[in-house]
Amino acid sequence: MLKLHRFHGGLRLDGHKTESLGRGLQQASIPGRLFLPLRQHIGEYNKPMVKVGNRVLKGQVIAANPSLICAAVHAPTSGTVSAIEDYPVAHPSGQSDTCIVIDADGKDEAVEPTLVEPLKLTANEMIQQICRAGIVGLGGAAFPTSPKLSRGKANGIDTLIINGVECEPYITCDDILMRHCAAEVLRGTGYLQQILQPTRTLIGIEDNKPESIAEISKALAQTPLTNTEVIPIPTIYPSGGEKQLIQILTGKEVPHGQLAFDIGLFCQNVGTCVAITRALEKDEPLISRVVTICGDNIGEPGNWEVRLGTPISHLIELAGGYGHAAGGHLVMGGPMMGFSLSGDQVPIVKASNCIMVMREETIPHTPGYHDECIRCSKCTEVCPAQLLPQQLYWHARAKAWERTQEFHLFDCIECGCCSAVCPSQIPLVQYYRAAKSEIRTAQKAQFKSDRARIRFEFREKRLLLKKQKDEERRRLKREALQKKHAKPGAGEPASDPVQAALERVKQRKKSAQEESQ
Amino acid sequence: MILAILTISLMAGLFGLILGYAAIRFKIEGNPVVEQIDALLPQTQCGQCTYPGCRPYAEAIANGEAPINQCPPGGQATIAALASLLDTEVLELNAEHGEHLDVPLVAVIDEQTCIGCTLCIQACPVDAILGASKHMHTVIAEECTGCKLCLPPCPVDCIDMIPSQQTIDDWKWSAPPDPLELVQDA
Numbered sequence: 001m002l003k004l005h006r007f008h009g010g011l012r013l014d015g016h017k018t019e020s021l022g023r024g025l026q027q028a029s030i031p032g033r034l035f036l037p038l039r040q041h042i043g044e045y046n047k048p049m050v051k052v053g054n055r056v057l058k059g060q061v062i063a064a065n066p067s068l069i070c071a072a073v074h075a076p077t078s079g080t081v082s083a084i085e086d087y088p089v090a091h092p093s094g095q096s097d098t099c100i101v102i103d104a105d106g107k108d109e110a111v112e113p114t115l116v117e118p119l120k121l122t123a124n125e126m127i128q129q130i131c132r133a134g135i136v137g138l139g140g141a142a143f144p145t146s147p148k149l150s151r152g153k154a155n156g157i158d159t160l161i162i163n164g165v166e167c168e169p170y171i172t173c174d175d176i177l178m179r180h181c182a183a184e185v186l187r188g189t190g191y192l193q194q195i196l197q198p199t200r201t202l203i204g205i206e207d208n209k210p211e212s213i214a215e216i217s218k219a220l221a222q223t224p225l226t227n228t229e230v231i232p233i234p235t236i237y238p239s240g241g242e243k244q245l246i247q248i249l250t251g252k253e254v255p256h257g258q259l260a261f262d263i264g265l266f267c268q269n270v271g272t273c274v275a276i277t278r279a280l281e282k283d284e285p286l287i288s289r290v291v292t293i294c295g296d297n298i299g300e301p302g303n304w305e306v307r308l309g310t311p312i313s314h315l316i317e318l319a320g321g322y323g324h325a326a327g328g329h330l331v332m333g334g335p336m337m338g339f340s341l342s343g344d345q346v347p348i349v350k351a352s353n354c355i356m357v358m359r360e361e362t363i364p365h366t367p368g369y370h371d372e373c374i375r376c377s378k379c380t381e382v383c384p385a386q387l388l389p390q391q392l393y394w395h396a397r398a399k400a401w402e403r404t405q406e407f408h409l410f411d412c413i414e415c416g417c418c419s420a421v422c423p424s425q426i427p428l429v430q431y432y433r434a435a436k437s438e439i440r441t442a443q444k445a446q447f448k449s450d451r452a453r454i455r456f457e458f459r460e461k462r463l464l465l466k467k468q469k470d471e472e473r474r475r476l477k478r479e480a481l482q483k484k485h486a487k488p489g490a491g492e493p494a495s496d497p498v499q500a501a502l503e504r505v506k507q508r509k510k511s512a513q514e515e516s517q
Numbered sequence: 518m519i520l521a522i523l524t525i526s527l528m529a530g531l532f533g534l535i536l537g538y539a540a541i542r543f544k545i546e547g548n549p550v551v552e553q554i555d556a557l558l559p560q561t562q563c564g565q566c567t568y569p570g571c572r573p574y575a576e577a578i579a580n581g582e583a584p585i586n587q588c589p590p591g592g593q594a595t596i597a598a599l600a601s602l603l604d605t606e607v608l609e610l611n612a613e614h615g616e617h618l619d620v621p622l623v624a625v626i627d628e629q630t631c632i633g634c635t636l637c638i639q640a641c642p643v644d645a646i647l648g649a650s651k652h653m654h655t656v657i658a659e660e661c662t663g664c665k666l667c668l669p670p671c672p673v674d675c676i677d678m679i680p681s682q683q684t685i686d687d688w689k690w691s692a693p694p695d696p697l698e699l700v701q702d703a
Contacts, residue, residue, distance in 0.1 A: 093688040369696050397695070427693045434692035441689060442594070445559070452560035452662050455643040456570065 002202070002231055005251040007244045009382040010236040011417050013336075015208055016169045020294040023302035025180045028318055030077050030108065034309030035099040035347040036062065037089045041136040042143045043069035048100055054081045058110040059285050061134075062100050071144040071350070072134040075102060076287040076307035078109040090332050090349050094342035102309065113283035123153060123195045126280060133279035134286045134350075138271030139163060139174075139240070140333065142351035145272060151261055152196055158264035160198040161249060162189055162273060164205040164212060165233065165240035168334030171354040173290040174270050176303040178205070178212035181274050182219035188273025190225055191280055196266055201228040202249050203270075208235040237336065238415040242267045244384050256411060271353075291348055293319045295357040297328040306348050312355055313344040322357065329363045331356040336416040371424035379418035379428060385411050389418040389428055396435040401442065404435050412436075550579045550603075557598045561590045562642035563664030565615045570642065578603075586610050590663070592617030622663035623681040624656045630675035637667035637676060658682075 038046045046063035050056055056075040064072040079102045086096040118126065131146035162185070166174040178185060193201060203220075205213050217230050233239055233248050243254045246265055254260055260267055271290065278284040287308055294301040299320020306315060312330060322328060330341040332352055340363075348355075379389035387408055395403040409432060418428045554575035561571070566587035568574035577583035578599070585599040586608040593610060600607040610617060626637075626646075633651040645661045648654030658681070667676050 089685075091685055091688075092690070093685060095685050095688060097685050370693065372696065396692070430690065430693050433690035437689035441687070448662075449558070449560040451660070452562070452643050453555070453571070455645075455660060456560065456562050459642065459644050 002229065002249070003251075004231070004233060005248055007236075007239070007247040007384050008386045009384045009417060010238060010244070011382055011420060012235070013169050013237045015235070016294075017172050017175065017208065020170070020172045020292050020301040020303060021176065023300065025176050025290065026302055026304050026318075028304040028306040028310065028315060030104050030106070030307055031310050031314040032104055033082070033311075034076055034079075034102045034104060034307065035087050035311060035345075036073050036076070036102065036309040037087075037347070037349055038063050038073065038098045038100065040073065040142060040308070040349040040351065041071040042141065043067070043071070046070060046073055048084050048098075050081050050084075050100065052081050052084060055079070056081060056102060058108055059113075059283075059287060060111050061132075061285075062102075068147050069144055071136045071142075071146075072132065072285070073100070073308075074134055074285040074287050076309050077102070077104045078107050079104040088342050088346050090341060090346050090352060092339040094340075099347070115281075115283060118191060118280035119194070121280070126191060126195050127153070129283075130276055130279055132285070133275070133283075135272060135275045135279060136286070136350050137269055138275060138289060138350065138353070139269035140337075140351055140353055142349075145268070145276070148261070148266075149192075149195055152266045155261045156264060157196040157198045157261065157266045158200075159250060159266070160189070160192055160196055160201040161245060161265060161267045162192075162201065162203040162270060163240060163242070163245055163267050164203060164209075164216070164270040165245055166209070167206060167235070167237045167240035168336050168354075169237075170294050170356060171292050171334045172294075173292045173303055173353050175209050175212050176292075177274060177290050178209070178270055179215050182212075182215040183223075184274045184277045185216065185270045186219050186223050186225060186273075187281070188275075188277040189228065190223065191276055192266075192268060192273065193225065193228075198266065199227065201225065203228065203230045204233050204239075204245050204249055205230065206235045206239065207232040237417070238384055238413070241384065241413050241415065243413070256408065286350060289348070289350065289352070291315065291352055292354040293357065294354065295328075295331075296362055297323045297325070297359045298357040299323055308348055308350060310348045311345050312341070312348065315348065315355065316344060316357060324359055327360075329358045329360050331358065331363075336420070337414060370426045373424055373426060376423060378421045378423065382417040382421050384415060384417065385413055387412060392435075393426065393428055393431055396431040399438070401435060401439050404432075405439065409435055409439070548576075548579055551575050553602055554578050554599065557591075557595060557602060558588060559590045559595060559662075561662035561664045563590060563662070563666065565589050567614070584608060584611070587614045589615035589617050590621070618680075620680040620683060622665070622678040623658050623661045624663070624665075624667055625658075625677050625679055626654050626656055627675040627677065628653050628655065630673050632673055632675075634672060636670035636672065640666045640670045642666060 038048065044065055044067045046065045048063050050062045056062055057078045058075055060075045061072050062075050081100060082103045083101040084098065087099040089097040089099065127146050127149050130149065135145040136142040137145060164174055164178055189201060203216060205216065213230060213232050220228060220230060231249060238244055239248055242260060245267065246260060247253055250265065252263060254263060275286050288305055289308065290303055291306045292303050293315055298316065302319060304315060304318065316322065330344060331338040332341055332355055333339060334354055338356065373390060373393060375390065377390060383389055391407050392404055392409055395407065412432050414429050414433065416429050422428060555572050558571040558575060564570065566574045568577055574583060578585055586596050588595050589610060596610060597607055631653050633648060633653060635648065635650050637654060638646045638648060642664060643660055643662055645657045646654055646667060647657060663678065665678060
């Protein structure tokens with residue numbers, strides 16, 4: 001039996017998982033109109049591959065970018081592209097971003113899949129297929145999976161970790177997926193093993209999901225996966241964070257400035273495993289995901305397999321509509337790390353694991369006033385990244401950005417434990433997020449000014465070079481002219497045509513005179 | 518006595534040689550402070566500071582000829598950074614030189630009006646304008662520093678300065694309101 005380790009801090013939170021688990025995994029109907037943001041992942045923007053008026057089939061690529069850190073977007077159903085415009089998207093700013101709008105025709109016609117036997121593919125071919133399917137990490141970060149796999153494969157992986165922890169309260173999409181698609185999770189794990197060739201594989205699941213543990217263990221007994229273990233881990237928030245889960249299972253800490261695959265570890269979410277299975281076995285791109293819908297203002301909380309691009313309003317309608325009052329406050333993600341949405345017209349994207357529909361009254365709005373820090377250091381006790389939240393707070397509030405970086409601001413995973421325990425109710429994470437944005441903006445400005453300096457200096461150099469060249473050319477010309485004038489060469493009169501003509505005329509006149517005489 | 522004098526003279530001579538060699542071997546070209554100051558300036562090359570570019574202004578600051586508050590594009594952030602580098606007092610931006618804009622400007626050429634005279638291309642300090650004689654010109658928005666130096670030479674006034682496009686990536690989380698200020702307001 002594997003010895004489990006403990007990460008620093010963390011919290012035991014009320015799970016609130018049962019509310020949304022009662023109705024199983026339901027299939028959501030396709031809405032009349034779908035909104036697909038061009039970018040649903042961390043990385044570069046996709047470019048639209050279709051035009052307004054085009055008919056698209058389910059699974060057809062509608063936006064892509066050949067850049068490495070990118071994941072293509074596919075049409076979730078058949079229909080007509082009716083617009084490529086800015087629409088509200090799932091972003092904490094509440095701003096709009098470019099979306100491809102598809103009017104569904106209800107036929108749900110799919111592109112003809114090209115089926116291949118996944119076991120016969122080489123690792124690179126598998127990664128390419130995963131890339132074509134537009135798969136991103138479905139745990140919430142939405143980092144494109146194929147570049148991560150390429151890097152992992154290049155670095156050599158010792159332990160593959162499958163993340164079925166789902167530590168944040170209310171969210172149950174991974175739980176329900178493990179219960180209903182255990183075989184697909186494990187086949188996906190098998191494909192990851194085929195690509196990465198790890199020496200062992202650990203499937204971590206929190207012990208508040210006994211059904212999932214049972215289902216996965218049962219499915220594991222029926223598959224020939226080697227050196228693979230299901231590990232129930234204690235329920236402590238945020239044990240689902242990649243670095244925390246690595247620490248629990250292996251006792252290793254990912255060093256500052258490095259990523260898991262730099263120390264031979266590779267983490268992937270169970271949802272991503274299922275997406276990989278479908279991409280390799282059925283040539284099915286990522287066009288749907290499981291979304292938990294819950295909260296105190298929804299008729300029937302539950303889990304739905306939803307096509308990407310479905311407006312949240314459609315999902316709310318399916319889930320019994322608003323409970324108490326129409327509208328209410330929408331949060332994407334869980335209560336600890338989620339962010340508020342601008343409205344229910346926002347579409348489901350690859351990163352949408354949970355939609356919380358809350359009554360306005362129950363949302364703890366960020367208070368305008370918070371008490372002063374009393375230096376109780378409770379935040380330090382719970383910080384899973386072993387930072388000093390109090391110091392970070394002082395420096396962030398004083399806008400001393402350099403000092404915050406000295407205290408490793410960018411190692412903060414924004415889990416919200418510090419804010420949750422603060423007796424003065426200081427919105428600490430909000431301070432850190434603001435500080436991070438300020439620093440990133442300054443870095444961008446620095447990058448731009450460095451570029452401008454290089455261009456400016458290059459231009460100066462070019463102009464100087466041109467001036468020198470021009471001067472050199474003029475000097476050479478001058479010298480050549482001087483040389484010409486300086487030597488009145490021999491035989492010059494003979495070669496002078498004017499003189500010769502005059503001579504000839506003189507000669508002719510002379511001979512004419514002689515003749516007349 | 519003589520031995521002591523000899524020893525000291527010998528040592529002095531030896532150290533002199535070492536120092537002399539070091540002075541040649543590790544000679545620093547140019548003033549390193551200028552480089553550091555130049556790195557903090559926004560490199561718009563706009564000349565609003567009255568110097569012909571960021572580097573000349575950096576040299577002027579290093580020589581003590583110019584105060585640190587003459588750079589409107591850099592704004593208060595640049596002044597603070599310069600003050601911290603030079604260990605001097607933080608000054609307010611001198612309004613004579615212009616005002617700081619939160620959203621940087623970018624030049625746009627009205628392509629209908631442009632006559633292709635190339636004068637703006639010659640004026641642009643960062644080669645951000647593309648075009649050829651009697652052909653339409655255009656601005657590479659990503660490289661434009663918003664210095665406005667292309668405006669005066671244009672004979673048909675076809676260049677406009679507009680706020681640069683802000684994307685969703687430029688959005689910043691806002692910090693919570695400072696409780697002290699809230700108390701003062703109340």
